[in-house]
Amino acid sequence: MRLFYINYADLSVAYGATVCIVELAKSLVKQGHEVTVIVPSFRKNHDLRITHYDFEIIFVPNWDIRFLRKIWFYVASAIWVTVLALRKRPDILYWGEMTYTITPYLVSKLTGIPYAIIAHGFAPDELRVSKWRMAVAKWCQKVYFGNADAIITVTRKIAERIHEVYGVPWNRLHPIENGVNLERFKPIDKFEARRRLGLPETGYIYIGWVGYFFPWSGVENLLNAAKKVLTEFPDARFIIVGHGVWGTHLSDLAKSLGLKVCQLKPLNNAPSSNLSSQIPDPSTWEVCFTGEVANEQVPLFVNAWDIATAPYPGGRNEKSGGSSMKIREYFGCGVPVVTTDVAGIGTRWLIGVEDGGENMGLEVGERGILVKPDDPDAFAEGLKVLLQNSNLRQQMGYNSRRFAEAYCSWDEVARQTVKVFESVIRKA
Numbered sequence: 001m002r003l004f005y006i007n008y009a010d011l012s013v014a015y016g017a018t019v020c021i022v023e024l025a026k027s028l029v030k031q032g033h034e035v036t037v038i039v040p041s042f043r044k045n046h047d048l049r050i051t052h053y054d055f056e057i058i059f060v061p062n063w064d065i066r067f068l069r070k071i072w073f074y075v076a077s078a079i080w081v082t083v084l085a086l087r088k089r090p091d092i093l094y095w096g097e098m099t100y101t102i103t104p105y106l107v108s109k110l111t112g113i114p115y116a117i118i119a120h121g122f123a124p125d126e127l128r129v130s131k132w133r134m135a136v137a138k139w140c141q142k143v144y145f146g147n148a149d150a151i152i153t154v155t156r157k158i159a160e161r162i163h164e165v166y167g168v169p170w171n172r173l174h175p176i177e178n179g180v181n182l183e184r185f186k187p188i189d190k191f192e193a194r195r196r197l198g199l200p201e202t203g204y205i206y207i208g209w210v211g212y213f214f215p216w217s218g219v220e221n222l223l224n225a226a227k228k229v230l231t232e233f234p235d236a237r238f239i240i241v242g243h244g245v246w247g248t249h250l251s252d253l254a255k256s257l258g259l260k261v262c263q264l265k266p267l268n269n270a271p272s273s274n275l276s277s278q279i280p281d282p283s284t285w286e287v288c289f290t291g292e293v294a295n296e297q298v299p300l301f302v303n304a305w306d307i308a309t310a311p312y313p314g315g316r317n318e319k320s321g322g323s324s325m326k327i328r329e330y331f332g333c334g335v336p337v338v339t340t341d342v343a344g345i346g347t348r349w350l351i352g353v354e355d356g357g358e359n360m361g362l363e364v365g366e367r368g369i370l371v372k373p374d375d376p377d378a379f380a381e382g383l384k385v386l387l388q389n390s391n392l393r394q395q396m397g398y399n400s401r402r403f404a405e406a407y408c409s410w411d412e413v414a415r416q417t418v419k420v421f422e423s424v425i426r427k428a
Contacts, residue, residue: 001421002088003028006038006081006104007096007118008073011057015212015244016178016325017096017120019295023181025055027414036090038081040073058084074101085111092116092421095144099123100136102143114428116150116421122161125319142166149424152176152417154323157344161319174420177346178323179410185299185332187401193304198278205387208239208305210298211326213247213267218311218340220253223287224376225311225383227257230286233387237282241301243267243292254287265291302333306393307386310339310347314373317342324350331404336396337368338382352399364392367400 005025009018025035041059060080063072085093085107093115095104108115123137145151145166152174153159159173191201199206207226211217219240226238240250247267254261262285279288293301302308308330312321321344328350330337339347341363352366361378362385363370369385371378386393 001092001418001425002034002036002090003092003094003421004036004038004081004085004088004090005094006077008070008098009039009096010042011037011039012042016322019325020120020178021096023179023410024414024417027179027410028418029055030411031414031418033418036084036088038077038084040069040077042069071100074098074103078103078107081107082110085113089113091425092149094118094421097121097123098140098144099127100133100140102140105144105147108147114149114424116152116424117145117148119151119153119158119162120322122158122165122319124165125161125316138165148172149428150174150420152420154178155321155344155346157319157321174416176413176416176420178325178328179413180325180328180332180404180408182332182404182409184296185302185329185404187334187397188299188303190303190306193300196300197304198280199304200282204235204237204282205233205307206237206239206305207307207309207383208241208301209309209311209326210241210301210329212242213244213250215246216313216316216321217247218313218373219247219250221311221313221340221374221376221379222309223250223254223257223259225380226254226287227259228377228380229383229387230259232384236383236387237285238287239279239290239301239305240287241290241293241298251289254289260284260286262288263291264289267291298329299333302330302335305335306390307383308333308335308337309379309383310337310345311379312340312342312345312347312373314340314342317344317373319344321345328404328408331367331400331408334397334401336386336393336400338379338386339368339370340373340379341370342373350403352403367396367403 007021011018025037028035035055038058040062042064060076063069093113095117097119104115145162145168150172154177156175159175162168194201209222229236245268251261251263262280310324310327324345327337351368351370353363353370361372362382369382371382
């Protein structure tokens with residue numbers, strides 16, 4: 001199968017969307033398919049931080065002007081993809097969800113090639129824009145969702161919202177959750193990971209979070225929970241790995257809570273991909289913000305932790321959410337998780353908690369602990385359960401890796417995606 005995968009993403013930055021593109025493309029190539037990834041060209045694209053030499057990448061020239069670059073990519077990609085598609089004749093065009101354009105529909109009409117959409121979220125639930133801009137976004141989505149040959153969503157909730165708002169029939173909606181690279185995210189010796197990061201091997205219990213700072217990440221809840229945990233477990237240490245414009249206030253929040261803070265790099269989009277130095281002595285801090293680190297270093301951090309966290313808030317996540325890659329990466333490394341019972345994320349299934357029964361605010365599952373969203377007290381209690389039981393942490397970690405191997409590989413995601421594409425091609 002020959003596939004064009006078009007997405008507005010900067011592959012020089014390793015965050016959820018770019019990792020999804022790269023890992024899915026790699027798995028598709030490994031299974032014998034020909035993949036061409038088409039993305040905008042930013043000035044920093046020459047310093048790519050994700051290895052992707054086993055598939056073709058085409059960069060569409062783009063204006064690196066904040067308010068114009070996305071609109072320009074919509075226009076430019078319509079021309080580039082049309083020309084390339086007429087020349088190479090791919091079997092299917094696979095588009096990342098776009099907001100203010102009907103480019104996927106237009107290109108499909110011009111080339112006669114069927115197209116599919118990947119939806120990582122549902123824009124009307126996430127956008128905070130004026131009424132007229134929302135009306136434009138909904139009209140565009142109605143056109144390109146309504147005419148798509150297939151729509152893949154990373155959660156069933158997103159599929160439900162597309163069906164509910166735009167009336168897309170269920171036979172064209174295909175929920176396929178995200179995966180994890182099990183060759184990169186795998187268990188390594190915890191003490192070795194700590195030595196390489198400059199952390200003491202013993203004497204502290206490490207609790208971590210990794211990701212890109214979005215409003216729906218919930219790191220604020222983790223910081224509030226950290227304050228409560230440290231009163232009973234003064235040897236607990238919290239390591240926040242990530243960056244993003246939204247998170248520039250987090251270190252100030254931690255300080256306002258009275259936490260001792262170590263900040264290795266700025267929390268905005270730091271240009272360096274390497275850790276500036278080893279982490280300072282944990283006796284001098286309670287919360288450490290590492291800033292951006294190289295994607296290759298993330299498994300090292302996760303393996304150094306005793307407990308991983310995913311403190312998703314409700315609101316947007318309850319409506320549609322996303323398929324939590326960070327939880328799958330934690331599982332790949334064999335680390336137990338404390339997360340929130342948010343329907344859109346799918347954590348109840350991931351953690352291994354049966355549906356039904358009264359939710360008392362905290363549920364112990366097979367691979368971690370599930371608590372109420374937006375409740376730092378409940379999150380703190382979930383952390384305390386694991387802090388005081390090392391045997392439970394070990395068993396949950398073992399269960400997590402086994403689960404990741406069985407259900408969460410990118411190869412499995414690629415196989416399910418190919419089935420959808422093959423059905424589209426047969427109909428075409």
